[in-house]
Amino acid sequence: MNFLSDIGHVLLTADLWRATLEAAALLLLPALGGVISERSGVVNIAMEGMMLTGAFFAVVADLAWHNPWLAALVGIAAGGSMALIHAVVSIRFRADQIVSGIAINIFAAGLTLFLVQRIFGLQDVGHVGQSELLPYINVPVLDQIPFFGRVLFQQNVVVYAAIVLLVVVQLMLFRTRLGLRIRSVGEHPQAADTAGINVYAIRYGAVITSGLLSGLAGAFLAIGISNTFVPNMTDGRGYIALAAVIFGKWTPIGAFVACLIFGFGQAIYDANSVIHVSQYLLSMLPYILTLVVLAGVVGRSIPPAADGVPYAPENE
């Protein structure tokens, strides 16, 4: 009985829900990228590697220039560069997109570790000063609301950005001409091509966007939530984001709901002192839930029709 009241106590703390939202935002950014990329017909399992690259270069830039905003931009660009490789290999060279994605993830893990040891010698890359981190911003007035103020309005600047991006991407995909083009390229590229849409341009743009968003998430992880780079610090978050994309049935809002669920799992094991479930068993939750969704228990999750199929115009 004690256990139940303990759980009840934890669930009522604003900090738990604040941490849930923060963890969800970290997953949401790469998940939004995944949604855009896959909606355009390019399978993207490389968010993990793009995040990791973003995290590394953001830390390096922050250590060099002592400016978190510039560092975040560098992280975003680094993620975008990785995505550019994925785009060139899978669009221009029509490679198997899954193999390319795996290669990106291996490449990112290898390259960041290699550079850590080349640049910093040992594995310790040094720590970014408190004043050089991406800041937590309390929204004036609103942050005074009891409970919700703490949960919603005392967050990192990137969390606010992620929520704005969620709305932007949702509207862009389903309410604008560009979104219609992206989706048509992902469903039936031949038809889209015939209608005068540049399939390659749309796909390049979508894949690179996924890299930019993942790079931002990496920067948030390294110089917002944490203050240093540790090899393989993303620790599967890119794959959880992939799970969120599928769990959310390839929609931004759906992915966000999935991220909230997975983020809640993350937050609850940070509060593990009260709830005596192994954090390792809790860590399985996103993957098990996604399997359950894929198994059709909670409705079917069906990818865009041309997802993963390289596009080759017939006259080539």
Add this chain to the structure above:
Amino acid sequence: MAAIRRIAGGFAVPLGSVVFAFLVGGLIVAVTGGNPFAAYQGLLCGGLGIACSTTTGENPALQISTTIVFFTPLLMTGVAVALPFRAGLFNIGAEGQLLAGSVACTIIGIKFSSLPAPILLPMVLIGGTLAGAIWAGVPGVLKATIGAHEVVTTIMLNYIAQWLVRFLIVGGPLQAANGFSASTPIGAGARLPLFLPNDPGLVIFGLPAGVYRVHTGLLIGLVALVVFAVVLWRTSLGYEIRAVGQSQRAARYGGINVARTIIITMLIAGAFSGLAGAIQIAGVDHNLTDKYFNDTTGFDAIAVALLGLGSAVGILFASILFGALHAGGSVMQADAGISSSLVQILQALILFSIAANFLRVLRFPTLGLRRPAKAPPRATTP
């Protein structure tokens, strides 16, 4: 002549990919201020025991032995990826299936540690094999029945297996009492024998025989390759697997039960991976350790299967390459001061190159790589 060209052409793409990877990898080393020649000398010495510098004191025989220990599990996980490829399935889950096999082997090896080897050794190997098969069977059934994409389901199961291992040996039921993140060792009867006796008096190539850790799992791995080739090319199941891979629709019209073939393919693939995991425990480590958190054998297997073009001989050569790279990486780091993570970079470059088939697109005039002749121009109507 045509046969020679065909064989040369078969080798050209993988060889070209490896050359490409080493060139770009060397460039990365050079750009970051390292000496690529020293790096590759270290790799060569550590991997194949040749070109060792006389000052560093590496023992070539020991390095070759290490390479063999590294490539043994790749033989089986390579098959675990290559066989589903033939059926048009992409098994990214070899890692999770391997971990499932390692876990099962460890549990059985601890619980029944007092049993003698003739009983316990088959038990742990079969147990690992079955666990791997189950771990791959889930994606197989999901794919065959409701069409859930096996890439996604196997990725999810990889992570579930990884967290399961962490749960078991960090504060979980398998953790040894000494506080380290490792299980208690399996019983003596559950261990695969080494080729060389652990006899301090016996000295081979200047080192006591006990340091050479080549174990009899190598023979199991080679048999697995033969089984793979025979099943694929000499049985009706292999025919069905290849038919499903060519065209599910045609296979179905030909009377093949596609769903059943998909499930069986995944079960067999998982069995190979699970066996590899069991052999790692029974032959090399003898307990489940935190080393398995970062194990990449199942991911290397993807590169092995692709580089080996899905054939048994190709898998053998590709496994040797990646075993040698992993063994060579630590020597390169120690002797040349180049991070062993260069090996991962090389592996990624090989994957890019094979997947994108840069060679084909660049139209190098390589033997056997010519583009197919263009269709004759259409007759112009007057």
